[in-house]
Amino acid sequence: MNPVTGKKVLIIDDESSIREMIAIALEMAGYEYLEAENIQQAHEIIVDHRPDLVLVDWMMPGGSGIELTRRLKKDTTTAEIPVIILTAKSEEDNKIQGLEVGADDYITKPFSPRELVARLKAVLRRATPQGVDEPIEIEGLTLDPISQRVTIGSRPLEMGPTEYRLLKFLMTHQERAYSRAQLLDQVWGGNVYVEERTVDVHIRRLRKAIGSTHDFLIQTVRGTGYRFSAKRSV
Amino acid sequence: MNPVTGKKVLIIDDESSIREMIAIALEMAGYEYLEAENIQQAHEIIVDHRPDLVLVDWMMPGGSGIELTRRLKKDTTTAEIPVIILTAKSEEDNKIQGLEVGADDYITKPFSPRELVARLKAVLRRATPQGVDEPIEIEGLTLDPISQRVTIGSRPLEMGPTEYRLLKFLMTHQERAYSRAQLLDQVWGGNVYVEERTVDVHIRRLRKAIGSTHDFLIQTVRGTGYRFSAKRSV
DNA sequence: TTACATTGTCACAACTTTGCCACATATTAC
DNA sequence: GTAATATGTGGCAAAGTTGTGACAATGTAA
Structure with a gap:
């Protein structure tokens, strides 16, 4: 409502x-x-x-x-x-x-x-001031919190609000692996009951939105969860 | 002191x-x-x-x-x-x-x-410090605060005062996504009790007034609100 | 007064997003 | 190699969000 x-x-x-x-x-x-x-x-x-x-x-x-x-x-x-x-x-x-x-x-x-x-x-x-959020740019992938836009070069990416928040979280904490539980906590909010596998689905959608040229940025950490990283892993 | x-x-x-x-x-x-x-x-x-x-x-x-x-x-x-x-x-x-x-x-x-x-x-x-009353022109859409007119080329647009203020606010803050609550605060004023959905209706009226050639300028930011932007989003 | 314009709401339509499942594919353990 | 486990994928129904036309209330101009 x-x-x-x-x-x-x-x-x-x-x-x-x-x-x-x-x-x-x-x-x-x-x-x-x-x-x-x-x-x-x-x-x-x-x-x-x-x-x-x-x-x-x-x-x-x-x-x-x-x-x-x-x-x-x-x-x-x-x-x-x-x-x-x-x-x-x-x-x-x-x-x-x-x-x-x-x-x-x-x-x-x-x-x-x-x-x-x-x-x-x-x-x-x-009370909730508009933070002075600077755009985050990694490997040509830019997330601008002010306009709430994600672009690769000048191409805007289509994604739902959840994917956006997920990406924003991962980008602001790059090079760091998070478990599904942690992601649910941080991105979905503490007190929602959602299956952990749902995270996988959203990661999937994110990768799809970003496209194959840049999907190496979102890496699977087997047995743990996911990580955003500019370094190509093997 | x-x-x-x-x-x-x-x-x-x-x-x-x-x-x-x-x-x-x-x-x-x-x-x-x-x-x-x-x-x-x-x-x-x-x-x-x-x-x-x-x-x-x-x-x-x-x-x-x-x-x-x-x-x-x-x-x-x-x-x-x-x-x-x-x-x-x-x-x-x-x-x-x-x-x-x-x-x-x-x-x-x-x-x-x-x-x-x-x-x-x-x-x-x-109170919002209002800048100089220079006309704002974006993609052929011109808003002139002095004459209080909005035109596309030489075609004048018809709109109510509320739509005018809404458009003015959005144009002076282009490329920025605003929630309905923020727009109510900024355009309607802090202590007016108005439904958030009312914003949608006025956005609708604005889009209608602007017409299909330029309505891409007012963009929906799903899950959040709206944004005025010269960059087409798809 | 009457006619007209503007506004805020509502109800419903149209459209998107979400979470989850079932199955496919990959990786690891034994 | 096989079983067990983990992750990728497409599809779907339900939920959620936004678009839209109509309406009543109010104010304004003629």
């Missing part, structure tokens, strides 16, 4: 009914979520699961959302995780403080699920 | 005391400002001085801030100027309406100067 890239959102609120409401909205929008009902728990979860976004209530037992935000933004390992603060209308004057400690947005209660999801999307969009 | 921004902010409010208060806050933060006390005046100033941001009260004699916003956002020559709407707390439910007509943010009165400046900074940061 909505192909979100499996973003994980951590919901922190002491009222389980609110958590539930949010959880439903997130699920419908295709996000994964984690829940915490106090700050302590939240911290553990953040360290363990590294959510892509934190949604925290302003008023929380055991420390306010503000405090949590400040702590997250101070620590360079967590500073990049965007934070949205939920405030009740009456506490609204505090919202400035929220933005000041580094929250990325705030939402005043009551809010509609639609608004929530819209804000969340906007924040995530902004 | 605060590097001079040189940004011009237009303050529109009928109460001179509020204008004054805002003016002081802006001055301290290093912004230039202009003032208008009604919508008519505001329009003239916008045309004459091209402020970098407009700060308008919701309730205004001679037309509401909403109306002004709508008008600004509709006209492609002013659509890029960010607008922040000031609302009284009691009118707060209207904030959604404000965002819907394309305002970039809203601030509820009473607010602190600190909040004002914080929001303003955030909005300006987000």
Whole structure:
């Protein structure tokens, strides 16, 4: 339905009914979520699961959302995780403080699920910066992450999104052998169940797309998996 | 401390005391400002001085801030100027309406100067710095930002404002693939709740307007979004 | 007011991609 | 050499993505 890239959102609120409401909205929008009902728990979860976004209530037992935000933004390992603060209308004057400690947005209660999801999307969009991805060129095979194109010379190659991601991964880690399991993990994403042999099929498609002149670049490592290498192997 | 921004902010409010208060806050933060006390005046100033941001009260004699916003956002020559709407707390439910007509943010009165400046900074940061208004010509397709016309050779193309902005964005960022979400963010504006599929529909309309001779310029990047490119992809 | 234009959504059509299977072929172990 | 194991290949059904026409809501101009 909505192909979100499996973003994980951590919901922190002491009222389980609110958590539930949010959880439903997130699920419908295709996000994964984690829940915490106090700050302590939240911290553990953040360290363990590294959510892509934190949604925290302003008023929380055991420390306010503000405090949590400040702590997250101070620590360079967590500073990049965007934070949205939920405030009740009456506490609204505090919202400035929220933005000041580094929250990325705030939402005043009551809010509609639609608004929530819209804000969340906007924040995530902004938080995922377009990397300054340089094109990768190996032996005349060029992959340009900006235009999302693969070319040999000026000939553009046709391939599906999965093959593209697979190739990008292999090219950015050339000269290194990966097992099918590792590739599934890196290219397909951790929590999908897919047969290992599926990797072979996609490698096949990649080789086909690249064509015989350059297919030596994708090498089979028997008993292990595959490797992208500019060095012709035997 | 605060590097001079040189940004011009237009303050529109009928109460001179509020204008004054805002003016002081802006001055301290290093912004230039202009003032208008009604919508008519505001329009003239916008045309004459091209402020970098407009700060308008919701309730205004001679037309509401909403109306002004709508008008600004509709006209492609002013659509890029960010607008922040000031609302009284009691009118707060209207904030959604404000965002819907394309305002970039809203601030509820009473607010602190600190909040004002914080929001303003955030909005300006987000605003897309628009380059010079030189015509862009690619493969015979010409977009002229001054006359706001798109032509192929001498044939003028018919399209709505949204398609125009979409095309302009894509043309000024050619050879780059954008997701639907990014396009919504850049072309529609950050906080509008619109379905991602709407982008497809507008792309469709654009392609239709451009016609089959040149529609190869707008390319679908499967699994991602779209790209404007002079290079034919097959 | 009426007529017209623009916009966002939807439903369905058209098209692609995906994962998996079954079988072919290659490589290794015994 | 044969069996066991690993990898290559073509094809297919299901799932997913994008294209398309129509519609209702809204705004605008006459």
